[in-house]
Amino acid sequence: MTDHVCEEASSTASFNYPFAAAPDIIRAHQKDSYFEGILVNHLSSLLRRIYGARFLHTYTSEARTFSELLYLGLTTFIGNRTLGEEYCDIIQIEEDTLKQPGLERRVGYILTSILLPYGLSKILPAFRTRIRAKLEANLRRMGRRKEEGSKTFRIQTYLLEHLSMITSPSPLHALTLTVFYFSGAYYQLSKRLWGLRYIFTKRIAPSEARVGYEVLGVLLLLQISVQTWLHLHHILQRPNPVPANTNQPSGSSAILEGGVEISLDSPSQANEHLFENGHIVQNESKEVGIVTHTPVLKEPRYDLRKEGVMEFIKGENRKCTLCLEGLKDPSAVACGHVFCWECIGDWVREKPECPLCRREVGVQHILPLRA
Incomplete structure (x- = not known):
């Protein structure tokens, strides 16, 4: 009995805990x-x-x-x-x-x-x-x-x-x-x-x-x-780059009717803009417009601070609950709440849920409203 206790104590004392997997x-x-x-x-x-x-x-x-x-x-x-x-x-x-x-x-x-x-x-x-x-x-x-x-x-x-x-x-x-x-x-x-x-x-x-x-x-x-x-x-x-103006976005592009500038580069050029979890520096907005083949406007397409824009939205509903200003490019999420396009986009990237009802929302669920 004594020998058994001694052997058990000895094995316990010499036991080394394994590293976690x-x-x-x-x-x-x-x-x-x-x-x-x-x-x-x-x-x-x-x-x-x-x-x-x-x-x-x-x-x-x-x-x-x-x-x-x-x-x-x-x-x-x-x-x-x-x-x-x-x-x-x-x-x-x-x-x-x-x-x-x-x-x-x-x-x-x-x-x-x-x-x-x-x-x-x-x-x-x-x-x-x-x-x-x-x-x-x-x-x-x-x-x-x-x-x-x-x-x-x-x-x-x-x-x-x-x-x-x-x-x-x-x-x-x-x-x-x-x-x-x-x-x-x-x-x-x-x-x-x-x-x-x-x-x-x-x-x-x-x-x-x-x-x-x-x-x-x-x-x-x-x-x-x-x-x-x-x-x-x-x-x-790729050939050696010889840019005509370094103030312009890098890479080749073409101008279509209506002033829309599109990229002629390979899709891999977009990796730089998608690499950091979707965060785009504001001064790169023109480059993003070229990559996505979408013109970037200086002003919102729909600014509800102006009367006559989307008149079907009445009263306080014309204000964004995030910036507390008139809706700019109003966008709805799956639960039906409406916010500014940039406000709800920034919010969802930080926290993927509706700011009001806490329902789960992803950036792919944001729908811009059109008049």
């Missing part, structure tokens, strides 16, 4: 995202009641960032597990010491996973604008000097055409996810930077062996490789 890490992350979404919804409702829908629409990203900070501040920051980690029976440790992370690593992880992306989202648009203006000025100067065939001119032209893609963090995220599918170690880049991994808090039986996501890693790697090859093939096969 990729499916459990993803499941925990999804659970945390669900609870963070609940916090965002409650905070959004509170802000809407106190300050109004316009204030909430202006500070949607700040509200989401604050909710994420609040969630991790009440869990990871004080040394507790998140609800997703508890749900999946995993715990966060330092890879080098195999101990629970200290305060410095916990704070560093929170800052790099939440505040760093938020800061980049605020800095990158202005940074791109300055770099684009600098490149355009350089190309104009080199064009006046007849240096269109130089290597420097070609490099700067390439940087100007693909500036949004080059400065986007999306390729880095895709590469991080690919490595995670193969290794099952770091689901987020911030965890890799701080050396934080997950272990199971229970003994795993041989029949409970976790499977990996190597197949998804192969598919994602194949997708990245094909996209890279197509991009390089397009760059190498």
Whole structure:
């Protein structure tokens, strides 16, 4: 009896908890995202009641960032597990010491996973604008000097055409996810930077062996490789660019009847505009019009601030509940509520639901009204 107890105690003391597998890490992350979404919804409702829908629409990203900070501040920051980690029976440790992370690593992880992306989202648009203006000025100067065939001119032209893609963090995220599918170690880049991994808090039986996501890693790697090859093939096969005016959108175009300008480039030129989750810088609206074969107007087609426009819309219904002004290009969502085209588009990209009734709405469900 005594020998049996000693053998059991010895085996328990020498037991090492296994590292968590990729499916459990993803499941925990999804659970945390669900609870963070609940916090965002409650905070959004509170802000809407106190300050109004316009204030909430202006500070949607700040509200989401604050909710994420609040969630991790009440869990990871004080040394507790998140609800997703508890749900999946995993715990966060330092890879080098195999101990629970200290305060410095916990704070560093929170800052790099939440505040760093938020800061980049605020800095990158202005940074791109300055770099684009600098490149355009350089190309104009080199064009006046007849240096269109130089290597420097070609490099700067390439940087100007693909500036949004080059400065986007999306390729880095895709590469991080690919490595995670193969290794099952770091689901987020911030965890890799701080050396934080997950272990199971229970003994795993041989029949409970976790499977990996190597197949998804192969598919994602194949997708990245094909996209890279197509991009390089397009760059190498195209002739040397000799733009007549660097203030105009890059690429060739043609003018049809009615003043509509359409693109003559291959569809791959549109990747730059679709790469960052649909967010288009305002000063690129003309380029977007060329790519989509749609003329871009300076003024709304239907401005309900003017009397006589869509007279069937009466009274207060002529105002947008997001900007609190007269409807501009009124657009309806699936639930029937009407907003400005730009207002509801910006809202749905940040939060895919109706601002009034909370019904789920996607950008593909927005229907512009026509008189």
